Amino acid sequence: MSLSSKHRRNRTARTATAAVTLLMAGALGAAGAGTSGAAAKAAPQTRQIASSVLGGDYKITLTALRSPEDELAASVRLQVFTRSGGAWKESDRVTVGDVDGWFWYPLTGKGAVCDFATASTEPAPLTVSLLVTPSIGCSDPVHYLVKEGRVYAD
16 A cells, blocks of 8 residues: 555545534534523513502502513513412503513612502502613603403503
8 A cells, every 4th residue: 555545545534424414413502502592582681670469359560571672672571460379360461662672780779660559449549660771860750550350451
């Protein structure tokens, strides 16, 4: 066997090994990227920012939902729960303000809820005002009515 044929065989083996390594890295990278992207879209980050129980009839919560498109943006979900069979069951939900119309960090920081007023009456009045930013201050109050487990703009 000549030196040049041995050299060619080693070079071919190295090329094949490099190609297999690149293919494996590409496949693993694509699988990992697909998994992390799917997991991120499957469950947006949330944080409950306020809650109130009105007698034994209603439980009302405000939850910040971080935007999947813009990590600085958030939405606010107002949920109403009614007691059913000894457990709280969601009866209605609305978005406070615009979708992704809030900033995540002010909403989830100290002083995020400027006003969250409720009353144990039927219909139950509800007022919400949230911190826009520390420099801007609080949003204008938004008024709702909770009637028979449903939320209505007031």
